[in-house]
Amino acid sequence: MLLSSTSTLENKTIVKYHGLVNGESLIGSNIYKDLFSGVRDVVEGRTSTYAEELESARNEAFQTMEDKAKELGANGIIGLKISYNNLGGTMGNTILVTVYGTAVSYK
């Protein structure tokens, strides 16, 4: 599956536009996880832990989106967009990762 944030694919011909595909993932809405992340913040362990969790969430969102594209018969996603949204939480750590793009078939 080819993923691209560009509007077109150079040297490739798009034969079909399938439409919108998206994927979501969420981390850190558990109240106790939030509390412990606050503790980790004190001992400077938060950055790496959160980076790992964010990467895991991003991969999960990508996987969902790619699965949807495959279901539509697409072999590429263009105009890809990623957004990270803080949905609040007990300590403001609930982060929603959203990825979306246009599923296409190209040759």
Next chain:
Amino acid sequence: MLNKIKQKINDLTITKRLKDEDDRKVLLKEIGCIDIGIIVGIVTYVICLYTHFDIYGWNFGLVLSPLFAGYAESLAAKRYLEESTGAISAFILFLITVVYGFIISNPTLGFNVITAGSIVIILQAAFPIAVNYFLIATVLGIISHVTGVFNKITRFIWNAYEKIFKREPKTKGIYIEKRNTKKSSFYDGELDMNKLGVLILTMEDSPKELNIIEYKGIYESSHIFSVKRRKEIKSGIEDSLENELLICAKIAEDKALLKLIKQLRADGCNGLLNLNMAIETLGPSKGENLSHVVMRGTGVIFEEKEDVSSL
């Protein structure tokens, strides 16, 4: 053996510095700066003692003399060396004031709990990292190992947590039933957004394979959603919070997109260019988080071509 000791003395930084003429001059200047600090500190302490500058028997000289000593040393070092000497005089004054204030002027001081506590506090002030490490790591570690008190405390906290939050609450069944009813009443999870007669594209540029007959302008839709956290926590299924919030977010996205598609269809559009989605938190209120999904893009009418679009 003697040669080895001599070698070790020669290896010391101070011994090396004394051999070099320039280094020796710098070292003497450093010692001079420290001396200035000590003199200023002692003078301050004497003035404080002489003027009885104290409150409830506690003399301010104990604080002011190390402070002034360090300040004077730093000023002198800055002027003559253009670098800091580490306020060594402040530490020396600290020792002088403690020895004088607690031992010389109190010859009847006996060894009791208060004296022992005072010694610990004085040592803690003089060597904070070493003493704190000793107190926290060594002393607490030995107490914990011998008595098992921390093990008991953590076990108690865990048991209390399990008792309060992990029990089967009476409201759990009612809550799950309500949640399921709520979802099924307004949302069809099987709905395919790409089969509603509007080709949604996320690209900024119009695709060269599709001809645009008309641009209809910008379209925007939104949907507000929330998760009642407090109710969930009370219902004892806080582990499902993440899943619940994710489902709510997905439903909100789909509902906002549906609203957008309805608007587009009403205006005769069969395509949307440059779809942008934004999710904003509108502010938590009493455990309830309110979020706002906004979808916007440019409505267009594509020339329908079966071979390149899913229309």
